[in-house]
Amino acid sequence: MSTTPISGETNVSTVSVSMIFQRLKATNWYEFVIEGLIRLAGVSTIFIVGLIFLFLLREGLPAFLDIPLRQLFGPRWYPIEGRFGIWPLMVGSFIVTVGAVIIAVPLGLTTAIYLGEIAPPWQREILKPFIEVLSGIPSIVLGFLGWVALAPLVQRLGAPTGLTAFTGSLLLAYMSLPTIISISEDALYAVPKEYRDAALAIGATQWQTIWRVVLPAARSGLVIAVMLGIGRAIGETMAVMMVTGNAANIPPLGPGMLFQPVRTMTATIAAEMGEVAKGSLHYNTLFGIGIILFLITLAINSIAGRLVGAQSSRRRGGQL
Amino acid sequence: MEPIISIRNLFFTYKDGTEALKNVSLDIYPNEVFVLFGPARSGKTTLLRLLNRLSDLIEGARIQGTIQFKGQDIFARGVDVTALRRQVSMVFAIPTPLPGSIRDNLTYGLRMAGIRRMSVLEERVERALRQAALWDEVKDRLDESAFALSGGQKQRLCLARSLALEPEVILLDNPTSGLDPLSTGMVEDSLYELKQRYTIIMVPHSVQQAGRVADRAGFLLDGELVEVNRAERLFTSPRDQRTEDYITGRFG
Secondary structure, three states: OHHHHHHHHHHHHHHHHHHHHHHHHHHHHHHHHHHHHHHHHHHHHHHHHHHHHHHHHHHHHHHHHHHHHHHOOOEEEEEHHHHOOOOOOHHHHHHHHHHHHHHHHHHHHHHHHHHHHHHOOHEEEEEHHHHHHHHHOHHHHHHHHHHHHHHHHHHHHOOOOOOOOOHHHHHHHHHHHHHHHHHHHHHHOOHHHHHHHHHHOOOOHHHHHHHHHHHHHHHHHHHHHHHHHHHHHHOHHHHHHHOOEOOOOOOOOOOHHHHEOOOOOHHHHHHHHHHHOOOOOHHHHHHHHHHHHHHHHHHHHHHHHHHHHHHHHHHHHHHO | OOOOEEEEEEEEOOOOOEEEEEEEEEEEOOOOOEEEEOOOOHHHHHHHHOOHHHHHHHHEEEEEEEEEEEOOOOOOOOHHHHHHHHHHHOOOOOOHHHHHHHHHHHHHHHHHHHOOOHHHHHHHHHHHHOOOHHHHHOOOOOOHHHHHHHHHHHHHHHHHHHHOOOOEEEEEEEEOOOOOOHHHHHHHHHHHHHHOOEEEEOOOOOOHHHHHHHEEEEEEOOOOEEEEEHHHHHHHHOOOOHHHHHHHOOOO
């Protein structure tokens, strides 16, 4: 009576062990296929990026080799006369982007702080969908609006024409706001509620809690938000092309430079690529501009990565 | 003796209508360790949070009754809530070091209170860490991240952070919940020292802990303060059947 159940048990256990091994084998095969597919997807992304870069290099490198660097980075962009100086375009992009960042970052961050920390829930529920809608408006529509509505306003400010760097900055700021707001709001949301409680419990006011505890804790996310906002601004083409006047000149240094027409690198590529003979020096130079844009974006991203990485690794190290 | 905190007919109702506290009246006296115990969701934390108005953060809640701190109604108009929270300071169940160094954690509150003199800050940091029995372990690494501390050290850091403000009342919400027995012992031991200077109101980890540290204790059940008495009386010969059932482990 007492021995049978024991032997029965051992039988059951040996059977189940062999079954487990069988299942393990099947799972291994499964795992192998799925892991392979995932790996393929990951590697192909890298491969495609590499191909894009190679293509850019192949088409754009001749510009750097055939045109003397002094001329290439010189002040004259007259493609028809064979003068390919991209300096005005870089200055144009720089002015428009910096202007946009100066407008968008403070506005975006404060909006995010308001939404995440101060606004009562009912206001948040009204505001957030609007911000999301804002990010969904196609850039060409915004460019059209800028051209029809914003440019006359800027001209009324006293600029010789409404199509200026400032107009572009305003529009770009407007376009990068949703990115900055929603990502920084996520970053603020990710700050544990306990931090806020802890700060309040030691006698912090709401503002002190936000400034000294919540913002430092959310720093890495906020940096990403700003960097993505900048990335959006520097890469934007159509809207900027429509409102900046597209004059490839270098505005005289000073506060007035914001109110001069400029031409950005992206707009130049978009405007001229259609009419250029393939393989000509002009064609190569446009790709050269593409390379420079690529490098700038790469630099911004890696700076962002460095800033974020430095912080998260410190925190990770700290948790050990 | 004058009570330092005096609660009268306190009701607290959440937005959804849940009554978290029902007609609670209670006096807390200076320099005692008062332990507030009871089963989960009986309103202990809610009551603690009311005492320094962290309950303000709960939206749509309704409060009836009065709480006086040193004779002053804390819900009266014009009360400086941040000043109240510096005097009635809270330590939470989960240790919550703030991002930054150990020193930063202790000086946050002081700086926010407007204390900037380095000499004062240094002195307060050391005194608070000594009172929380943490000084010897961290004195050589005050500028390292507070996240690098162990769980027990973090909790004592949070205690020290409150002590640095030199409050009058310290609210401890289950301060040893995540701690090992050794760290728990250290926190419990420091309570004896602390009550010489401060009044301590604590939600304990267990009835056993309540028995170890309490001068007086109150038993909360479903938002109702069933019984309050000196600890040695309450834990040995409770007057209410429900208290006895809970202490002897018949429910909860």
